[in-house]
Amino acid sequence: MRASERSGLAPQTLSGQIATLEASLGVTLFRRQGRGLALTETGRMVLDYAEEIFRLGAELEDALSSRAAGRAVPFRVGVADVVPKAIAYVLLAPSMHLPEPMRIVCRENKLDQLLGELATHKLDVVLADSPLPPNMDVRGYSHKLGESPLGFFATPALAATLQGPFPACLDRAPLLVPGTEAAVRGPLLRWLETHKVRPRIVGEFDDAALMRAFGEAGAGVFPSAMLIHDEVCRQHGVSCLGTATEVTESFYAISVERRLTHPATRAISSASPLAGEGTTTEG
Structure with missing residues (x-):
């Protein structure tokens, strides 16, 4: 009734x-x-x-x-917590310079939580350091924004204590590394092994900003994408010891659509500052 x-x-x-x-x-x-x-x-x-x-x-x-009233259109972005915040800003910056006003709504969380929100259309796109995992029960598409080689940074005081050229100078040096959920961790450790470099891992961090804060304090050498080389050096008072060109950190925009339709998502895909191939894969 x-x-x-x-x-x-x-x-x-x-x-x-x-x-x-x-x-x-x-x-x-x-x-x-x-x-x-x-x-x-x-x-x-x-x-x-x-x-x-x-x-x-x-x-x-x-x-x-x-849109009809000229108000900002919401652009709801999920940022996986392993993606450095400085990188997230660089990738999202093109969406802030569109002809129509946009209001970015950012949510940071674990990738699986964000993909759940993407599947229920609570998010327009998710930024991640890896494509959509094949074991996730979410239908989506991974749009590669590009990749950046990895550099190693240290304070001047710490750098002065290291012996030899790069990468030999990393041997027995204190090293800060990304946490287990970061896609770049495995390739980084294999690169060290390939070059027969055995640093002392003194810290592991899920949050790249926290890792750089420890690096700024001189706790150890730390890796970072060369895309933000200038900002890392300026903000944390460090210098780059060298670049592991064989190790690249990749970034993806994950969406539920093969063809990106949201104007802000199209903007970050087409104007990505990373030297990527712009490939799209289905999850």
């Missing part, structure tokens, strides 16, 4: 429409519960989809009205 009152339809009409929908879908959405009806498991799933459809419809209406 309450559903009838809320919809403005007679009970018989509402029952008929439910029966028609169930027949069309070939499923049972409701079951008898006492004198009323309760959703079946399938009915709850359909309700979740319906609520998402209405939410997206409301967002579309809001985006269109914002």
Whole structure:
């Protein structure tokens, strides 16, 4: 009865429409519960989809009205916590210079959490240091923005204690490395092994900004993408010891669409400052 009152339809009409929908879908959405009806498991799933459809419809209406009124269009970005914040800014900067005003809404989290929000359209795109993992139950596309070689940085005081040319100077040197979730960690450790360099790993960090803070304090040599070489040296008072050209840190824009349609997403893809190939792969 309450559903009838809320919809403005007679009970018989509402029952008929439910029966028609169930027949069309070939499923049972409701079951008898006492004198009323309760959703079946399938009915709850359909309700979740319906609520998402209405939410997206409301967002579309809001985006269109914002554009018509000259208000900023929201650009909802998830940034995986292993992506350095300075890199995230460089990648997102092109979206701030579009003809139509944009309002960037950034969320930082673990990649799997962000991909869940992407799948439910709570995010427009996710920035990550690796493509969509094949074991994730999320249908999406990975758009490679490019890659940057890795450099090694140290304070002048620490650099003065190191012996020999690069990379031999890293042997037995204190080294700060990215955490286990960073895609570049494995290639970095293999590079050290290939060059028969055995530094002392004194710290592991999920947050690149925290790793650089320790490096600034002289706790150890630390790696960083050469894309932000100048900023790292200026901000942290360090110098670059050398570049591991064989080790590159890659960055991706992950979306639920093969062809990017959001103007801000297209902007960061086409104007990426990284020297990448711009490839797209399906997850």
